Each structure stands twice: as C-alpha cells, then as structure tokens.
Amino acid sequence: MPVRRDRRSDRGQVAVEFVGMVPLILLLVAAVWECVLIGYAFSLVGNAADEAARAGAVKDDGACVAAAGEHIGSAWGMAVDCGQAGDVYKATVTVRIPVLFPGLNFGELDGTAGAAMEREE
Template sequence: MPARRPVRDRDRDRGQVAIEFVGTVPLILLLVAAGKYIGSAWSMSVACGASGDVYKATVTLRIPVLYPGLNFGAIDGTAGAAMERED
C-alpha cells in the first residue's frame, strides 16, 4: 500500500478562490447594472452652514421606488464639527 502524503494547510483551500469569485460575480454585475439604470433616479439635497460655534451639514437622500408599492421615502442625515479659530 502506498504511503499517504501529509495534508498541508494550503491544500485544504484549493479552489476556494474560484468559489468566492463565482459567488461574487453576480453581485458585481448587479451593482454595475444598478449604477447604470437606477443611478439617475437617486436625488439628494445638501445644506451646509454655521450654527454658533459649530459648522453643520444636513443631507437628504430620496430613494427611488425600485418595486411598485414599496416606497422608502427619504433618508435624512445631520453632522456637525466644531469651528476652530485662532485668536
């Protein structure tokens, strides 16, 4: 009976990259199609300005209707940063 060769760690992962690639390709293609056909439907508005000692930004992102009857509306986000002044 021939001697078995020891199994190395790198032999256990043989083909793993191919499986991950095949599983990721449909997602990449979906994102490319979404960016091309849905990208223009997204709209946003941005407002920036000083509010006391804080510089404030407000962003509103309107999400397009991807499926009839399913409307997500808009997403609002607000952030601020302290205004630094040298005296």
C-alpha cells in the first residue's frame, strides 16, 4: 500500500529559508568586515603619526616621512605632512578609508601627533 503524504508538509522549508537568509548573512559579514577595516585604519594612522612625529623631532623631515611609510602599505594611499610648530614637531598622516579591501576607497582619515623637539639646532 503506498504511503500518503500530507500536501502541506514542511519538506524543503529549511532549504528555502537558508536561501532567503544567505544574502542577509553575507551583508552582515561585509558590514562587520568594513567596521574592522575602519578600526584598523584608525590604528594604523595613529601609530604612523606617532612614529613620524617622534622621528621628525629627533632627526628631520625626511625621517618623519620615512617613519610614517614604514608602518603603512602603499595600498592605503598615505600622505604625510611634517613640520615644526614652536617647540613641538607635528606630523599629520592621511590614509584612504577602504571599502571591503584596501585599494577601493570612499573617504580619507587623518591622524595627527606631536612630539617635543629633541634635536640641537
């Protein structure tokens, strides 16, 4: 005798729900990844500005730019502005904020730091 099935069974429902949720899950993962990249960019730019200001205070402008460049890769589109302001040496490092990966950008982020002048003039 054949087995009768109810026409309203839930067979296949999990697959349909999974297919419907995949885009939402991927969107959530992309949003979290973007937040991680922005946080990492803040960390990079702050550290690079600190290192650049310290190197500039001890040596010169060339050392300032070189110190900032040691900590940030070329994909981040870094720009450095170094100079003395009174007894403080200031460095401003600018990077492009990435969208999903460095190289595809939608804005810029600045990091500024200062260090007391230590070189003898």
